[in-house]
Amino acid sequence: MLAGSLWVAALLALGTNAQSSDSTAATSDASSASTTATSSDSGSSSPSVVTLTGSETSSAVFTGGKFSYASVGTQQITASTLYADKSSTSSSTSRTGSSTGTGTDTATTTSASKGSTSIATLLVGGGGIVTQSIINGTVTLSSHLNSTRTSSAAGTGTSSSAKPTNTTPCNNYPEFCDRQYGNITEVCAHNSAFDKPGNLASNQDRTITVQLNDGIRMIQGETHYVNGSIWSCHTSCDLLNAGPYLDELNTVGDWVRDHPYDVVTILIVNSDFIEPGNYSEVLQQSNLKDYLYEPPYIPMRLDQWPTLSELILSQKRVIVFMDYNADQTKYPYILDEFTHIWETPFSPTDRAFPCDTQRPPNLNPETARNQLMYLANHNLNTEVSLFGQNILIPNSAELNVTNAATIEYGSLGLANQNCTAMWNRPPTWLLVDYYDVGKGSVFEVAAKANGVTYDRPCCGATSTSAAANVKGSAVALLVALAAALVMSM
Structure with a gap:
């Protein structure tokens, strides 16, 4: 042996x-x-x-x-309390499992930079839009997941139309973006x-x-x-x-x-x-x-x-x-x-x-x-x-x-x-x-x-x-x- x-x-x-x-x-x-x-x-x-x-x-x-x-499954810590001496904090909207639906979720991140404004928009699958706005150092991500949007014009009444659908894939699929x-x-x-x-x-x-x-x-x-x-x-x-x-x-x-x-x-x-x-x-x-x-x-x-x-x-x-x-x-x-x-x-x-x-x-x-x-x-x-x-x-x-x-x-x-x-x-x-x-x-x-x-x-x-x-x-x-x-x- x-x-x-x-x-x-x-x-x-x-x-x-x-x-x-x-x-x-x-x-x-x-x-x-x-x-x-x-x-x-x-x-x-x-x-x-x-x-x-x-x-x-x-x-x-x-x-x-x-x-x-x-x-x-017990205690949870909010990370921002651990890094109070840092120049940035973040918060997240708690969701309830579903990845589709209607309404608006907003998450805000505050950074140290000031005096700048920019907006970036990314379309997401399922007829939704995510917009990133940076105003004076505050970054806001807004998810609009309504299936339709409504616009009004004087004397013409109200019309509804479907929101644009994303064709840019996230991890290979547009459906994954939202x-x-x-x-x-x-x-x-x-x-x-x-x-x-x-x-x-x-x-x-x-x-x-x-x-x-x-x-x-x-x-x-x-x-x-x-x-x-x-x-x-x-x-x-x-x-x-x-x-x-x-x-x-x-x-x-x-x-x-x-x-x-x-x-x-x-x-x-x-x-x-x-x-x-x-x-x-x-x-x-x-x-x-x-x-x-x-x-x-x-x-x-x-x-x-x-x-x-x-x-x-x-x-x-x-x-x-x-x-x-x-x-x-x-x-x-x-x-x-x-x-x-x-x-x-x-x-x-x-x-x-x-x-x-x-x-x-x-x-x-x-x-x-x-x-x-x-x-x-x-x-x-x-x-x-x-x-x-x-x-x-x-x-x-x-x-x-x-x-x-x-x-x-x-x-x-x-x-x-x-x-x-x-x-x-x-x-x-x-x-x-x-x-x-x-x-x-x-x-x-x-x-x-x-x-x-x-x-x-x-x-x-x-x-x-x-x-x-x-x-x-x-x-x-x-x-x-x-x-x-x-x-x-």
Whole structure:
């Protein structure tokens, strides 16, 4: 039997062998330092699991059960009271869940600049208009969602006509412009940066830029703290190193700059549980810093989120969440995930894809239903046992069904239908591996959840495929194991 240390050496050899040439230097730097990993269930007698997808640790499947979570569904803080010494305050109109209707909602933001006046108007779907007025430093966003407008002329009576309909899409659909951020289903590319050809730890085929072009609107991924810097690495920077996290953020920032009518969400996986100031520093160094959204309440309730139009007009079009150790009182643009979002079980190997809450643990069902957004983890894994070690890898053999829009066992279409029935609303995000497998089927599921029609081409050009990734990685794994066996002789 292969010794445990040699098995680890084999696994690391696989990761090193699979790295593309453009990340060799980064891998060398990252691997020279020891990386701290935190594991739960350390007293368990069951075999350790090296999780190659969806893991926050290198030696066990982390369920989050032993982490100290912030209380959910209780006290809410008005952010302006925390930043009284700053030059700006904001307030938000509390809404009641519906994204359509009549009447006027107004949100006002006061800034320090004075003596200027400007007005910008953005038409929104469904026959509405959002107007931004800036008068002497006061920014007012007014949403007029009446279905008709009335005008009068002397001697001619009163006439009614339909308001103009928007044709400019927000996140690819004009209908989304007047919907609240929490009332839209988007697709999340699981471990977005991990698109390394031939690497077993990859989760995607296409670059982040291509993902965003295709319609991905949540960028998610595991990060590690190595040599005093944050890196996009999967389980270990020796296994898969996608480079400095700052580079990933700048890639997203470039895309956001070039797409002024889009709102993007970033979900940071803080794998080493480092202090949030480290992430604040890299965010402020990135070209995303001017787009970062700071909510008026901590935490935000489901019905308090602004519409996409409001986010677009304010140019605060990037919402950042972090799973562990967020501190919004210090860094208001890094939102605590689990007081805003709950998740279904992650790293799933069960094709039934249950819709139960997993994180945060012990969440009150009514709080989950009425106050938080939710993310459905739909990235199927398979467990492989080698030399007494269990490894989780993406189940590429089932990808065509896993990502399918059809209503069949194991499909994304069925999972969305089941979760919608269970919680009386669809997931806010659908997290998937290799989103392009199915030629847009994952976006079709999201469109159905949103009540719109998906008719965009998918997906962008690539030089590899999920099947090729797994095949190439399997060969590399055999080579690595053979080398380890030779070493043991």
